[in-house]
Amino acid sequence: MKRAATMALIIFASWILPHRAQASTASTALRQAVHAGARLFQEAHFGGHLQVPLNAQAAFASALSDQAPAQNTGITCATCHLHGGRTAGRLPDGRQIPSLRNAAAIFPRVAHGRVVTLGHQIRHCVRQGLGGTAPAYGSAALVDLTAYLGALAHGQRIAIGTPPH
């Protein structure tokens, strides 16, 4: 009887332990992707050479106070999407910049009659916002930025096609 219990324990342990190890490797990989995405969001220029124009710097500075971009710093995602994307803002020309808190929960959506995924939108912002070269689909950069936006939206209600927070 005791032996049977020991055997059962060994079988159980040999099944559960590798699964647990796999799960923790997976969560480490995910954490790393989110971390790398957060860094790209703050620092990457994607080959873009746009500068924050001096007159716009003043506008950004008054809007952001603690987050004003340094003089002649190239544009990154964080120049427009404040506090890591958690806060909505406004471009110097008055256009709304949405918060990204629920972006990963509300894509895909329709724009100009086409279905737009989160990946499309990120690539669009790299081209239009940063003047950069959009990271390829499946590239580490796009995966990491997507993972970062997914982490921002953790716990948000999935409601595709609805407006941002």
Ligand code: HEC
């Ligand atoms: C020059 C300012 C600017 C920069 C830089 C910028 N964005 Fe945006 N972003 C916008 C504006 C304005 C919108 C809303 C209009 C639109 O959808 O294009 C937007 C929308 C988005 C949305 C959709 C949010 C929603 O829920 O509607 C995502 C996601 C996003 N940006 C991600 C990024 C990422 C990632 C980067 C960096 C690679 C980035 N943006 C860089 C201005 C910018």
